[in-house]
């Protein structure tokens with residue numbers, strides 16, 4: 382559970398970056414806050430007041446980022462008391478289990494896409510334009526009477542498609558093995 386691969390964290394950072402951008406939050410700041418929370422030195426959690434001097438970002442910005450991480454189910458909080466004033470504070474931590482589950486979910490989604498693509502490759506023969514490299518299924522090429530609709534060159538059968546299918550197969554096998562390893566590590570099954 383405690384181990385989260387560096388590569389997986391990178392892929393989450395890309396997700397945070399994209400989602401922050403969509404919400405009008407500075408994406409680099411969002412990734413920065415996530416890195417601070419995910420850091421092993423932060424096992425007790427960081428409050429927004431802790432994060433302010435650590436980042437130099439405004440309180441409002443930090444709250445929006447924390448809310449985003451919460452909505453993405455990457456961060457969670459525990460309630461605590463301010464050591465001096467006794468008022469309620471929220472200490473933000475990364476929910477490791479949710480994090481790892483989310484990583485596996487993303488890998489599975491990629492796996493499904495690869496499988497669909499492989500099926501598409503296997504069920505079709507392809508034609509390619511020697512001039513501009515555009516690629517068509519047999520049905521499309523047939524409709525165009527084997528002439529490229531973009532430039533008028535005769536389409537040729539794409540002989541590299543079996544190489545592409547083989548590369549996809551290898552990628553699928555690699556990813557399946559990776560997911561198996563992750564699940565074993567996280568769920569012990």
Ligand SMILES: [Zn+2]
Pocket residue numbers: 510511512513514515529530531532533534
């Ligand atoms: Zn062409």
